[in-house]
Amino acid sequence: MKPFKQNYLIGLLLAVGILGACKKNDAIVIEPEIPKAERRGLYVLNEGIMNSNNSTLTYYNYENHALIADQFSTVNGRGLGDTGNDIKLYGSKMYIVVNVSSTLEIINHKTGLSIKKIDLKDGTTGRLPRYIVFNKNKAYISSYDGTIAVLDTASLAIEKYIKVGRNPEQMAIANGKLYVANSGGLDYPNYDNTVSVVDLATMTEIKKITVVENPGGVVADQYGDVYVLSTGNYETVQSSLATIDSKTDLVKTQVDFSGGSMVVNGDFMYVTATGSKIKVFNTKTEKMEKENFISDGTKFTYMYGIAVDELTGEVFVTDAKDFITSGEVFCFDKDGNKKYSIKTGLLPNNIVFVNK
Template sequence: MKQLQLRYLFIALALGASLASCRKDKNEPTDTFETPDVLILSQGNIGKNNSLVSSYNFTSNNLVTDAFSAVNGRGIGDTGNDIKQYGSKIYIVVNYSSTVEVIASRSLKSLKQVPLMNGATPRQPRSIAFYQNKAYVSSYDGTVAVIDTASLTVDKFINVGRNPEQLAVANGKLYVANSGGLDYPNVDNTVSVINLNTGTLVKTITVGDNPYGVAVDKGGDVYVSAYGVYYGPEDPLNTSASLAVINSATDEVKTKNDFFGSNFTISGNFGYYLNWDSTISVYDTDKEVVIKDNLISDGTTFKAAYNLTVADNGEFFVTDAKDYSSDGELFIFDSSGKKRHTLTTGINPSAVLIVKK
């Protein structure tokens, strides 16, 4: 199994007891709910069925630590892994429960819980992306589920590589990072390319060992981050973490370089990623060079930076998993890199969604 590399799988969640007066009892659903500006997904402890979604409103400065449960009277399940919005719906990918929870973006009311099972066997969904009224969900069983966003039913499953992680759309195609991480160190090193007009696998591209992250820039280049493989000190079989850039017009790898950051994300013309020393580097996707070593300007540091999200206006959000077993925090920064807010979350806050109104 991955060690630190599999933190997305093995790190848990529960949502932190912040602003206790705002906490709602899980058994008391309410019809009155403040429209969220930000949602924070915390994974919880694997096997504990305690994933949580927190809601924060900038105007009122109000945090509801277990917002989904407050609205719906139940939890979202075991090990929430991804949360994204498409239109008026928000989709929460819950790994160990093997479900996709679909909720209304303004009220957070559950619209449907979509199971992803192969008979009685959980598929273990990981990440989600969207294209032309379809949701595409990668699962550790080596498939991508195609969900109709109107009916919220599964149209079909497309076979890809081993243990796929993140996926993204570019140039009418879906790019899926095949990690092979459950067989570590016998990992995968490929990206599956699916033609979204035909729904078929059209190419497999070799990238770095144990790929996990996929991001797309404005020009259509696809950035694939990979963990590499570590066998032991000075072992000749060790391979470096890497960042490969794929031209989506030709589906050829343009560049591939060592990359020791994490959470590579793109907003506008720039890429952003976390470093192990609590800094955030800024990468110019046109020039393909780092243009700033640290986006944080006020000296803020983290114990275990876990997720990075950058808004269109330049504000950015960093979650801190702390010790991976107690409540984490969400740090909100303005575009100048100064901290605006610190919010207590649950255990291992793994994803942040800026809600579009």
């Protein structure tokens, strides 16, 4: 008998034995496969020109390559507001921070329909909200009036305001704490130079960490480090990148570093830089991985924002062009080669990816 037939016979006898040993009421459990998430498309928040009330929300459909210039106004019959500054997806809802209008627009990410519009004001005075982050069914919104609004994402109600430093900008969460860049940007040339640390258990500021003046960008990695990008004073103080250990809240390193927008994906931090470059920093080894991620020589007029699709590794760069005409978003594969680009509204700054 050939080996193939021997193996077949042995396998058949084993299968019969196993089935015979099972009782009729014993179910054979087969774990279902978890379907992989598939992208339906992406939204681009276009901030528009300040005081012109012309923020828009561009939608690009991956399936049919259709582009809707302003999804929000198309389905809601009204404009988004003045100076859309940040957009994030949390659960089934998208949250859009509109700076000059001092509003938070909460919409259905599948349809673009508005669910609720929240005024972020102190009496009749706008707080000038800037950025939003999420943690355990709470949203935290920084505002230029020196506060962080705490929003319950179930009731969609503001629960409290936390006092921090002057003109807070971006935020990141690490080790149960919220790190807030206090820029003091409205007090030129008297900038702030601190990062507020908020204990999320007590919802109070517990300390301030000193960094180079005019901090704005903040991101956190999966190892507990928080990166703070400071612009300096544009004259005598150089821009800088500080690394804060969230376990000790001490500044580990602080180096001269010129960069724009930052985003972390896995072990890598991508930072836009002058000369149409994207620097790649390895957060695990704490070393610069690449001086320029772009490998095909693509140039931009004015790099404005950056995003990474964690499902595909694709890197997206927004180009504000001349700040008075329509912008553009470029998509690169994980090796830095341009795949395609799409036209957007004025000053595209942030991107959100949505699933089917």
